[in-house]
Amino acid sequence: xxxxxxxxxxxxxxxxxxxxxxxxxxxxxxxxxxxxxxxxxxxxxxxxxxxxxxxxxxxxxxxxxxxxxxxxxxxxxxxxxxxxxxxxxxxxxxxxxxxxxxxxxxxxxxxxxxxx
Amino acid sequence: xxxxxxxxxxxxxxxxxxxxxxxxxxxxxxxxxxxxxxxxxxxxxxxxxxxxxxxxxxxxxxxxxxxxxxxxxxxxxxxxxxxxxxxxxxxxxxxxxxxxxxxxxxxxxxxxxxx
Numbered sequence: 001x002x003x004x005x006x007x008x009x010x011x012x013x014x015x016x017x018x019x020x021x022x023x024x025x026x027x028x029x030x031x032x033x034x035x036x037x038x039x040x041x042x043x044x045x046x047x048x049x050x051x052x053x054x055x056x057x058x059x060x061x062x063x064x065x066x067x068x069x070x071x072x073x074x075x076x077x078x079x080x081x082x083x084x085x086x087x088x089x090x091x092x093x094x095x096x097x098x099x100x101x102x103x104x105x106x107x108x109x110x111x112x113x114x115x116x
Numbered sequence: 117x118x119x120x121x122x123x124x125x126x127x128x129x130x131x132x133x134x135x136x137x138x139x140x141x142x143x144x145x146x147x148x149x150x151x152x153x154x155x156x157x158x159x160x161x162x163x164x165x166x167x168x169x170x171x172x173x174x175x176x177x178x179x180x181x182x183x184x185x186x187x188x189x190x191x192x193x194x195x196x197x198x199x200x201x202x203x204x205x206x207x208x209x210x211x212x213x214x215x216x217x218x219x220x221x222x223x224x225x226x227x228x229x230x231x
Contacts, residue, residue: 004158037222043125045159045207045222091159100149102211103172104220106159 002027012110012116021110023092026055029053034075035067035093035104042068045091051075082114089092119144120223124209128229134196137226140209141190148191148212149220150183154204162206165191166213200231 003026013019032056036048049059051068059089063080079086089111093104121140129135139147162181167188176183180199185191186228198231205227207218212219 042224043205043227044119044224047210047219047221049119050219072119093159102164102218103149103161103175104151104159105161106151108158 002094002096002105004105004107006092008110010077010111012113013082016081018078018080019034019082019112021090021112023075023077023107025073025075025094027094033095036077037091039089039091039095064078069074081113084114084116087114120208120210120221122223122227125224126227128231129198131200131230132197134194135198135228137193139208139230140193140221143220144206144208146213147211148185149209151207151209152204159207162172200230203228205228
């Protein structure tokens with residue numbers, strides 16, 4: 001069975017602070033993808049990153065960075081120097097790399113509020 | 117290029133009524149998915165179409181839910197009769213069937229409230 005846990009339901013920080021969103025996953029598959037999606041107030045889910053289970057290199061994209069640790073089954077997301085526009089619900093998700101199996105398993109989401 | 121479009125954005129219906137949600141995927145995307153988020157919980161998979169065929173409908177909660185994708189273009193999800201526990205946000209997503217870019221692109225969701 002696959003499962004994604006985002007233990008932080010809500011986080012509130014002041015603008016310019018760094019914030020880390022935790023994601024822990026469970027899977028018996030040896031190959032899989034991990035994702036982060038952002039849901040701004042407008043409602044749509046915006047793709048942020050995909051990480052292959054074979055690639056444990058950390059990734060940085062501007063103020064965003066992701067830390068993938070296979071040993072602890074975690075895929076954490078850090079926003080550096082947060083801004084009010086980062087306020088959203090963030091979802092971590094898992095997908096097995098099996099032909100035909102395309103469905104995503106999501107965590108419960110973390111509501112991030114950046115206060116000015 | 118237009119993204120995934122869902123209609124309506126909001127729907128409020130009474131228990132026992134019927135509601136039909138529509139999803140227009142990105143043009144050329146053979147994969148189409150329906151997901152649902154209920155009461156602030158995780159987003160859960162409902163079903164997956166490849167063109168007009170149902171590839172996986174393991175997430176459909178019960179036989180009050182009927183999804184169709186005639187012609188392999190847009191899809192509809194009908195709830196009949198609606199119950200209170202059906203309230204939530206219904207997301208549609210689409211992706212290419214081949215190629216390296218297999219990201220699922222999501223629509224803005226339909227917020228369904230059953231009263």
